[in-house]
Amino acid sequence: MNPTIQQVAEAAGVSRSTVSRAFTRPDMLNPETVALVRDVAARLGYVPSQVARALSTGRFGNIALLVPDVGNPFFPPLIRAVEKQADLSGACVFLGNSDENPERENVLLKRLSGQVDGFILASSRLSDAEIRAHAARRPVVLVNRDIAGLGRVLIDSAQGVGDAIRHLHELGHRRIAYVSGPSASWSNQQRWSAASRGARDLGLDLALIEGEQPSFEGGASAARLAVDTRVTAAIAFDDSMAHGLLAGFSAAGVDVPGTISVIGCDDVLGARTYPPLTTISSGADDAGRLATDMLMGLLGGSQAGETLRLPTTLIVRATTAIARQGS
Amino acid sequence: MNPTIQQVAEAAGVSRSTVSRAFTRPDMLNPETVALVRDVAARLGYVPSQVARALSTGRFGNIALLVPDVGNPFFPPLIRAVEKQADLSGACVFLGNSDENPERENVLLKRLSGQVDGFILASSRLSDAEIRAHAARRPVVLVNRDIAGLGRVLIDSAQGVGDAIRHLHELGHRRIAYVSGPSASWSNQQRWSAASRGARDLGLDLALIEGEQPSFEGGASAARLAVDTRVTAAIAFDDSMAHGLLAGFSAAGVDVPGTISVIGCDDVLGARTYPPLTTISSGADDAGRLATDMLMGLLGGSQAGETLRLPTTLIVRATTAIARQGS
DNA sequence: GGTCAACATGCAACCGGTTGCATAGAAGAT
């Protein structure tokens, strides 16, 4: 095993306290002593035990990031950004995958709360009350979830969705579908209500198509429903679903964007779909970075409750076009 | 804060030892006592501190998973499987993203080694010696890396690559390119050598095109190189690169599979590309699950050094076709 | 030369569990 602080102390001929302070509060010691201790420690390959330190200080140097589905392409960039930013503060990251399941999310929260300084909950599927309960025990920052009093990073897709609706209106579309994501998702609610508002303001028909899962497959099966509704355009909850829509329409012989226009959300696929997807960009990596900063701020003693709204913009690629005739 | 074992002990009118044993060794106690203690503990919301437990037992109940790039679609299914499987043993997972950078990988290993029971290194970019050094301190299971004496889960793409070469040969292709991934990657070496062997056996020309990054962008830029080589088919290191190739060829006005056939590796994109990608399936989720099982086995005292080879198969979709005339 | 402040270091308690050993009480053997 690793050498302990005791062994370093003996080898350096000082007390354990001194070794401890040589690392945590070197200003308290004679510079020569610090040098000596560090030297001996380095020679022995001493690494302070995070665990022992945590036990006495109550600070763990770890944070936890919980997401509903690692496989959803929205999350990897966010995960990566959190990781990177946490690393700057020397923190390590627990990753939890709740599989869209609130119970599992609760279990993970409980299991991890004894070994992290705080949580980042991305697109949490828990109820407000549950989240509040957890936030009372440990600092929590929410991503895409809006609960008063807690730290929040919100990707404000309302704006982008509004742009998307106007974009479709200008192209002559009058009947539009919104293909929904998980009903427990704040983002989904926000996008749906922004779409409703936009459609109402412009006098458009808006149909709701309930997607099953926010995934490629969910989009593909929603495509089958969409062809029956005689809409000329569809806005999907996210890019995965939009991608599935493209595939579903293609399989059904429906031309995109000739017969039907498609808009995604999050811009996580770039121009990788065929045709390249018109979508609402949302900077998941920024959200991850900012959420981590906010959490680190909370750990440093800042007040909770701050809200960061990230703007979104419509990125027009090739899946939207003028509405077909006689529609 | 959470209630401590002491508070539970007082509330239940027993000693700390008894509370401890009610959770860790209930067989040692009177069943009634166990029930009482658990009851009181539940009422108080007591959760044993992992950290304190780790300090005295030396077991942390955590594992770490290190990957080169969370954003690479090969990894999310693997991450998810590891997560899920670890959960069955009640273990939590630290995720580390090395960004394809050996130094960062080393830092993460060092930082985490004081708080995990073992590591899963997926597609590690470290040298054999470095990995061995870490394995001497903590149990390590490798995914897609072959070092004698260590636990290994190897996706044996040699077989699938062989099938792919034969498939192309049957379609009449005679000049093929292999678009390579990271040179430090075991998988890349394995795939390249399997392709070389297959090509030699069948008397085919095999060109090597050095990809920059194992990503969509890396594939797209490799496509530009590929059009100059006059090959009629390309096998890419992974699906992301293959996907990039498709995009690159499409942008260059090269028809796939009419003019050039493309084969990917890993089958992580399913039929989501356009055209749907012919690829070599490799069960990343199986690899994650089995690696976790293997690590748990090591922690339980099994001997290290086991090797698991996962077979791969060619999945023919729509990016391969008969070689063009006069090629 | 004596008083006192400032500095450097050590002592010992504490964080919250686990565990080897001791012991009290009950059950069984003679």
Place this chain on the structure above:
DNA sequence: ATCTTCTATGCAACCGGTTGCATGTTGACC
């Protein structure tokens, strides 16, 4: 009734750090 055995529980040390307080040393100042 006494001795042994077994079961259930408690005592206290330990894991490896941190930290408030006490102590010893040095130098400045009067």
